[in-house]
Amino acid sequence: MIEVELAESRLPVVATVAVLGSGDPLADLSGAGAGLAPDWVTALRPTGKTGEVLAIADSDYAWTLGVGAGRPGDWRAAGAALVRTVNTRLAEDDEAGRRVPRGLQVRLPETMEPEAAAAFVLGVLLGGHRYTLRTETPPPSLERLRLVTATEEASAELAAAVTEATRHAEATALARDFASVPANIKNPPWLAGQAEQELAGNPGLRVTVRDEQWLEAKGFGGVLAVGGGSATPPRLVEMAWRPRGVTGRHLVLVGKGITFDTGGISLKPAEGMHWMRTDMAGGGAVIAALRAIAALRIPLRVTGLVPLAENHLSGSSYRPGDIVRHYDGTTTAVANTDAEGRMVLADALGYAVRHHRADLIVDVATLTGAMKATLGVRTGGLFASEDELAERLLAAGEYVGERFWRLPFVEEEEIDLRAGLADLNQAPGGPGGIAAAMFLREFTGGVPWAHLDIAGAARAEKGYDEVNIGATGFAARTLVKFAGELAGQTGSRRTTGISRSVRR
Structure with a gap:
């Protein structure tokens, strides 16, 4: 720098x-x-x-x-x-x-x-x-x-x-660097180790790496299914920022950490697959945001969760037609192994709700190609359960120069989400970005939640403004600014308008 x-x-x-x-x-x-x-x-x-x-x-x-x-x-x-x-x-x-x-x-x-x-x-x-x-x-x-x-x-x-x-x-810059590392170096254990190294030395910030045995014992079925086809096992990076003397609201940031995405059995086309080293850009943004939040000493309890897996093709890959049980007990019928991001996020979201008792959740992921087709390569998609939460994130992004566009939930699509043998249909068709967001919503337990789909904005094939060719680091500074603005409001959730509510 x-x-x-x-x-x-x-x-x-x-x-x-x-x-x-x-x-x-x-x-x-x-x-x-x-x-x-x-x-x-x-x-x-x-x-x-x-x-x-x-x-x-x-x-x-x-x-x-x-x-x-x-x-x-x-x-x-x-x-x-x-x-x-x-x-x-x-x-x-x-x-x-x-x-x-x-x-x-x-x-x-x-x-x-x-x-x-x-x-x-x-x-x-x-x-x-x-x-x-x-x-x-x-x-x-x-x-x-x-x-x-x-x-x-x-x-x-x-x-x-x-x-x-x-x-x-x-x-x-850190999020860019993480996403730029080639996948022959950047497997889940490597990236988990880098997170430990980069976040070390910050008083009040603790990093814990969970291995595949722990994930199996705790029932992280989505992470294990996606990572099952790879020679390198999955990991969960768990980061806890606990500034001394700070109580109150608990923000949990969740980032998709697919270190390389072949698509699995639902194999991707060869053209452009080299960019899939950046499919952990959301997870990289969360790791980088936690480091910055600690460096700025933001007075807010923040937890970061990054499920790491490599979606590979082998005899042990998960299959279309499989039924997967997630951390919170929900079952999902797999329709497309290339819709792997929502599988790992589902486990982490359930863990945020049940184990960490989050008051507020924001997840960020390179989730759907539909988002790139809809919003292009300079704008991220935003879904939110509450209007004020959406407004805060949009304002944070605008301040730091990252543009988001809020998109709706289409409740009529829910019938397809629930069709089939399992509780949920992983890829029900219809509007891809919206369907993925609605799938993730099922794991948030009514906690105020926002989903940032950065599939288009996470990588750039040509430079513009402050963005250089390659991984962009998109969303990292929005998360930091959002946490800072949230910490600036005192009192209960009632005073902010962001309240915990049960959707059904």
């Missing part, structure tokens, strides 16, 4: 960025604040549009940066564009044997809002994030970002927002 600092003065020897909005006069760039020579401004004629980065002179590390209308989204996109442009220049100069400075300073506008500053930092940190297994030495990249504020008061006001944004960026 790039090191970010706030300061009240500009250093004369550090590379400088001058900020310009789409409606700002060019004369502002040659003022005392920006400190750019008038002839440079005249020669460049920057427009100030979002993400426009112009080098002021070939021999100097000085730039203009356009932030458009100056909304948080503009600042986030501008930050990512800036770091990519600077890193490209650094690599070119290093290759040519020229001087390569690793620091950059940006003079922030006097009217800079904390939300915009947070967005800018997020864009810089994530736009500059890299994951690679290549053996050559990576090219040089930006290491330090100095944000120059107008006054000491402004600096203090922005500090908390920058710290929070840094933790959000770290969570997203």
Whole structure:
């Protein structure tokens, strides 16, 4: 991660960025604040549009940066564009044997809002994030970002927002890294071990890994069925954040952790299957969110549950037509072994309700291809049992730059969900994303619950804004922001509007 600092003065020897909005006069760039020579401004004629980065002179590390209308989204996109442009220049100069400075300073506008500053930092940190297994030495990249504020008061006001944004960026980067690791390395025991390692050293945060013997003894039939076809056994990662002196509501986050998904007997097409190393993106987001929640010392009891399994094809794979009994005793008739995510989540949701006595549950998963077809690759689907819960998650996502769209339950589809030999039909047909959400709802016990389907947004085949090609880390920072906002409300569930209720 790039090191970010706030300061009240500009250093004369550090590379400088001058900020310009789409409606700002060019004369502002040659003022005392920006400190750019008038002839440079005249020669460049920057427009100030979002993400426009112009080098002021070939021999100097000085730039203009356009932030458009100056909304948080503009600042986030501008930050990512800036770091990519600077890193490209650094690599070119290093290759040519020229001087390569690793620091950059940006003079922030006097009217800079904390939300915009947070967005800018997020864009810089994530736009500059890299994951690679290549053996050559990576090219040089930006290491330090100095944000120059107008006054000491402004600096203090922005500090908390920058710290929070840094933790959000770290969570997203960790979730990206987890999802990017190839499946020949990332099997369930490996990822469980990485979760232990990454979350170690945080007072109040405990990680427990449950093995296949424990899962069998406790009746995690869905996890065992999905993982039964693999040479590597399944795991359950259980994370408990218990800040000292904090009681009250208990939030449980549940993440799908399929380390690779062949589809099992219901085999997927070969085209695009390599992306299935990212099918644990929801679980990675939950692990990363727990680390950030602990780092920010959010005063809220939070538990993270990540059922890990590899959905493979072998003589021990589960089959269409099998009947599986889940942790809470519910039986499911398997129709499609490629609908494996809901099978493992069903066990974890039941465990959240019965064992952890959750007051509120949010699950996140790359669950259905229908979600990608419906919402594309930049938006996650959101289902929620209560309106205020949905509104809180939508607001959290909007603040951190992750867009969700709320989708409905279609109660008329429930008759197909309950048809057949077992309590539930795993894949009843109809609208795929909605059917999957309604299946999961059966395991929530009437506890306020939301389901985030990130099948489209979890991976990117081309970059945009702060997102780079590959795993995106989508939803990790939304979970962190949501937990923080939830912790900011005191009193009983009644005061928040999020109450425990029985659906039937």
